[in-house]
Amino acid sequence: MAYTPPNPFTTRPTLQGTFGMAASTHWLATASAQAVLERGGNAFDAAVAGAFVLHVVEPHLNGPGGDMTGIFATAAEPARPRVLMGQGPAPAAATREHFLAEGLELVPGAGALAAAVPGAVDAWLLLLRDHGTWELADVLSFAIGYARDGHPILDRVASTIASVAGLFTEFWPTSADLWMPEGRVPAGGDVLKNPAYAAVLERLVAAGTPGGREERGARERRIDAARVEWREGFVAQASAEFLARPHRHSSGTDHAGVITEADFAGFTAGYEDATTLEFRGHTIAKTGPWGQGPALLQALAILDGFDDDRLDPSTDLGAHTILEAQKLAMADREAYYGDADVDLGYLLSPEYAAQRRRLIGAEASHGFRPGKVPGREPFIPPLRTEYRLPSHAAGQDCPVGAAGEPTVLPTGETRGDTCHLDVVDRWGNIVSATPSGGWLQSSPAIPQLGFCLGTRLQMTWLEPGAPSSLTPGRRPRTTLTPTLVLRGGRAVTALGSPGGDQQDQWQLLYLLRTIVGGYGPQQAIDAPALHTTSMPGSFWPRTWTPGGAVVEDRLGEEVITALEGRGHIVTRAGDWTLGRLSSVGRDPATGLLTAAANPRGNQGYAAGR
Numbered sequence: 331m332a333y334t335p336p337n338p339f340t341t342r343p344t345l346q347g348t349f350g351m352a353a354s355t356h357w358l359a360t361a362s363a364q365a366v367l368e369r370g371g372n373a374f375d376a377a378v379a380g381a382f383v384l385h386v387v388e389p390h391l392n393g394p395g396g397d398m399t400g401i402f403a404t405a406a407e408p409a410r411p412r413v414l415m416g417q418g419p420a421p422a423a424a425t426r427e428h429f430l431a432e433g434l435e436l437v438p439g440a441g442a443l444a445a446a447v448p449g450a451v452d453a454w455l456l457l458l459r460d461h462g463t464w465e466l467a468d469v470l471s472f473a474i475g476y477a478r479d480g481h482p483i484l485d486r487v488a489s490t491i492a493s494v495a496g497l498f499t500e501f502w503p504t505s506a507d508l509w510m511p512e513g514r515v516p517a518g519g520d521v522l523k524n525p526a527y528a529a530v531l532e533r534l535v536a537a538g539t540p541g542g543r544e545e546r547g548a549r550e551r552r553i554d555a556a557r558v559e560w561r562e563g564f565v566a567q568a569s570a571e572f573l574a575r576p577h578r579h580s581s582g583t584d585h586a587g588v589i590t591e592a593d594f595a596g597f598t599a600g601y602e603d604a605t606t607l608e609f610r611g612h613t614i615a616k617t618g619p620w621g622q623g624p625a626l627l628q629a630l631a632i633l634d635g636f637d638d639d640r641l642d643p644s645t646d647l648g649a650h651t652i653l654e655a656q657k658l659a660m661a662d663r664e665a666y667y668g669d670a671d672v673d674l675g676y677l678l679s680p681e682y683a684a685q686r687r688r689l690i691g692a693e694a695s696h697g698f699r700p701g702k703v704p705g706r707e708p709f710i711p712p713l714r715t716e717y718r719l720p721s722h723a724a725g726q727d728c729p730v731g732a733a734g735e736p737t738v739l740p741t742g743e744t745r746g747d748t749c750h751l752d753v754v755d756r757w758g759n760i761v762s763a764t765p766s767g768g769w770l771q772s773s774p775a776i777p778q779l780g781f782c783l784g785t786r787l788q789m790t791w792l793e794p795g796a797p798s799s800l801t802p803g804r805r806p807r808t809t810l811t812p813t814l815v816l817r818g819g820r821a822v823t824a825l826g827s828p829g830g831d832q833q834d835q836w837q838l839l840y841l842l843r844t845i846v847g848g849y850g851p852q853q854a855i856d857a858p859a860l861h862t863t864s865m866p867g868s869f870w871p872r873t874w875t876p877g878g879a880v881v882e883d884r885l886g887e888e889v890i891t892a893l894e895g896r897g898h899i900v901t902r903a904g905d906w907t908l909g910r911l912s913s914v915g916r917d918p919a920t921g922l923l924t925a926a927a928n929p930r931g932n933q934g935y936a937a938g939r
Contacts, residue, residue, distance in 0.1 A: 333642040333847045335857070341929040344852040351925035351938030352376060353912035354751035355391070355828060358481065359383040360927070362472040363753050364937040366464070373759035374402070374461040375469060377751060378454045381765055382473035382531070384749045385781070386524060387481055389509075389770045390490035391828065392749045394527070395569070395783040396767025398450040399617055399810040401604060403821035404461060405758035408918070411604040411615035411814045411821065414763065416453025417786070417805045418446045418597045419669075423588035426792050426800050432585055437788045437800065439870025441579030442587030442773040444785035446806055448569075450765055451560050453599035459553040461759070466553050467535045477780070478528035484933065485518030494771045501578035502774040505782070509770055526780030534559055557598075566594035568778040577774050580870055587773075589783070604814065607678055609634055610845050613816040619672040619797075622868075623811040626834035628659040630841070631683035632690075641842045643860065644885070646892030652842070653862050653879050653898065654690040656835055658699060660865035665700035665708035668797030669805040673703050694897035696864070696877040709796040711866045714873045748828035750812070754914040754923055762812035762824035762914075764833070788870045809868050813837050815845075818918070823851075825913035827928075831868050835861040836909040851913050851926035858884040859908035863901075875899060882908050906930045914938075 345351060350367035354360045363380035367373075377400075385394050392398075400414030429437060438444050458469060491498075492515045498506035506513070508524070516522055537559035538552030559565070573587035604615035607627040614630060616623025632655040633641055642648035666672055676682055686701055700708040748766035767784030775782045789807055790800035798807040811833050812826035823844075827836045836859055843849040843857060863878035879898040881890055884905045894900050912934055915924040925936035 332638045335847065335849050335853050336644055338853070340852040340856050342852060344850050345925040345936050345938050347923050347939040348756060348921050349923070349939045350376070350755045351914045351923045351936065352380065352751070352753045353914055353925045353927040353934070353936035354380055354384065355749045355910055355912065355934045356384060356387050357933070357935040358387045358476065359751055360935045360937050363751065365472070366469070367755060371464050372462065372757065373753040373755040373761050374457055375464040376755070377753045377761045377763060378458045378462060379469045379472050380751050380753070381454050381763065382470055383476060384751065384765055386473050386476045386527065388484070388487070388749050390487050391769055392765040393768030393770070393781045393784070394451050394530070395448045395772070395781050396450050396765065396769070397446065397448065397784060397786055397808065397810065398453055398763055398765040399621055399808060399812060400453070400457065400761060400763035401615055401617070401812045401814045401824070402759070402761035403814060408758055408821055409816065409819040411606070411816065413602040413604050413617050414453055414457055414599070415602050416449040416599045417620065417808050417810070418449035419803050419805050420446055420787055420790070420800060421589045421593040422802045423590070424787060424800060424802055426794065428588065429792055429800065433583065434581055435792060436870055436872060437790055437792065438579040438581045439785055439788045440772060441577060441585060441785070442573040442589065442783055443579060443585045444787045445573070445587055445589050445773065445783040446786040447589065447593050447597045448768065448783060449597065449599055450767070452557055452597070455553055455557045456599045459550050465549060466538060466556055470531045470535060474528050474531050477524040477531070480521040480523040482519050483516060483522045486931070486933070488516050488518045488520070490771060491515050497578065504777045505770065505775040507777065508775045508780060524780045526778065530565065530779055533564065537563070561597065562595045565779060566591045568776055569594070569783060572776045573773070573783065605674060607631060611817065612845055614841065615814040615816065617811060619667040619674060620669040620805045621808050621811050622663055622667065622834055624667065624674055624678065625659040625663040626811070626813070626838055627678055628662060628683070629655045629838055631678055631680070632658060632687050633842070635684060635687045638846055641846050643839050643842065644858065644889070646889045646896070649860055649885070649889060649893060650694070650896050650898070651690060652838065653860070654695060656838065656862050657695060657864050658686045658689060658701070660831070660862070661698055661700040664711050664866055666703060666706065666797055668807045670797040672797060673706065676703055692896065694877050696897070698865070711791060711796070712793065712872070713866060714871070715875065716873055748810070748830070750826045750828055750910070750912055752824040752826065752912050752914040752925070754824065754916050756921070756923070758916060758918070760814070760821045760824050760914065760916060762814060762826050764810040764812045764826050764828070766810055766828070789868045809833055811837070815841070820918040822917065823913055823915045825911060827909055827911040829910065831865070832861045832908070836911055840911055840913070851915060851924055855909070855911045855913070855926050855928050858882040860885060861908065880908065882906065910934055912936065
């Protein structure tokens with residue numbers, strides 16, 4: 331029997347219309363994307379415009395020196411979901427031996443030694459070239475305006491800067507110059523400018539229009555010229571030169587970055603076929619195993635064998651079942667996923683899902699339990715419940731607030747998150763994207779550019795033999811994981827969430843509630859969330875909580891007490907703390923469009939008509 335929402339109340343309506351819809355984690359990005367739609371642009375023009383605005387207005391959550399993963403379908407090919415791959419690889423000199431020689435046993439969570447090759451900007455420009463319609467200058471005008479003229483910063487941006495002010499002042503003076511004007515931490519609502527980044531974007535535009543816009547038939551060549559300038563020009567040169575200087579890392583020790591101009595030049599973004607799974611009459615599309623997306627598909631495959639009443643996150647039986655399925659899928663993620671040869675056919679098969687399903691009992695599991703894949707040995711990572719700095723770093727400062735992706739901690743405390751945006755247009759183009767990395771607390775700001783590089787290499791292991799071991803030229807296994815849902819061979823929903831290891835866990839709740847439970851989009855986003863921490867974290871210092879479950883208090887005392895009675899180690903995170911989902915949708919039969927966004931943090935908004 332299907333379940334229904336226990337409370338029809340929502341914080342805001344699910345938007346409905348027929349023209350175009352946008353939703354993101356910041357109202358200025360949403361408004362910019364919607365403005366593009368209103369002026370005749372398509373979903374891809376709008377998404378790119380919104381994404382570059384996110385670089386400016388959510389610098390604590392993403393930046394141009396980071397990475398992104400997108401998934402989309404075009405009006406011309408509505409049955410073919412495609413992945414936009416904007417995850418750069420490890421630099422050529424980022425070897426395991428180099429890190430060990432530097433006295434490190436983990437890739438640091440802050441500092442340029444952890445930088446993968448930036449992939450976000452090239453990916454967005456590729457999408458604009460191939461599927462957009464607008465000129466680059468017009469798409470970037472929104473971000474250039476906010477960077478040059480300023481924008482009122484969020485309270486969370488100000489608090490993030492405050493948390494790392496000591497690090498900036500003592501060890502990263504270029505970051506202090508950029509983010510602490512006149513030597514003080516800005517307050518929420520202060521107007522902050524980034525003229526250096528505005529100049530970067532203007533130089534990219536100029537690279538493609540040396541003689542103006544008279545040559546109207548060469549839009550694609552103009553965008554490609556900007557891509558070449560990014561990869562081979564002043565951005566690569568300034569980054570490599572500046573980050574070669576030793577600076578403080580989250581290890582409490584000083585190291586130089588190893589990224590070079592050749593690393594920049596050697597990477598180009600691209601497209602891939604999506605990995606898909608059929609679930610209750612819907613096709614769920616995700617990235618390949620270089621992202622964590624197939625773990626959501628594995629969880630769905632496991633849960634598909636249960637009756638509907640066991641798929642309701644609002645009951646103790648449903649919450650318990652979902653948490654246990656997530657643990658099994660995440661264990662397989664750690665054991666088998668990476669930029670490597672991964673047997674997804676077996677991992678997503680009904681036979682394997684049935685094996686895993688039989689492991690779910692009435693009590694919470696506290697072990698790390700990857701499955702057995704024929705011909706493969708599962709990688710068993712170091713299972714640390716706490717992490718102490720090595721003795722050679724004793725007494726050194728470990729950058730508080732810079733130790734990994736700003737996401738929900740095991741305590742429920744939130745230090746920011748990643749970003750997300752979704753756009754759908756009236757023609758049926760639809761895109762979901764999760765930009766991240768390169769946040770202002772990642773590494774020292776490069777003064778000529780107005781941004782820093784990311785730290786995605788912290789998702790790799792220095793232990794040999796893992797599919798996600800640090801390997802030059804390979805992509806780190808990323809947590810960035812947007813979702814596309816198809817029904818009847820056509821894309822009907824794009825969704826995603828910030829949150830590191832929690833991204834797919836929160837999206838799983840949305841899918842169960844909308845597909846099985848009959849919730850509307852805003853109801854599913856507003857409903858109480860939960861997730862497991864019973865797996866090694868993807869971010870430094872990569873600890874885990876055996877049996878750990880983090881829940882919003884709104885789940886209810888009766889359900890939470892029952893989960894504890896089953897043996898879950900429950901952390902109560904507060905009423906409105908977990909999840910920052912957004913979604914857009916389109917009904918192919920009627921053309922009706924929808925959009926919904928997360929109210930938590932008073933930051934995400936949807937717009938449309």
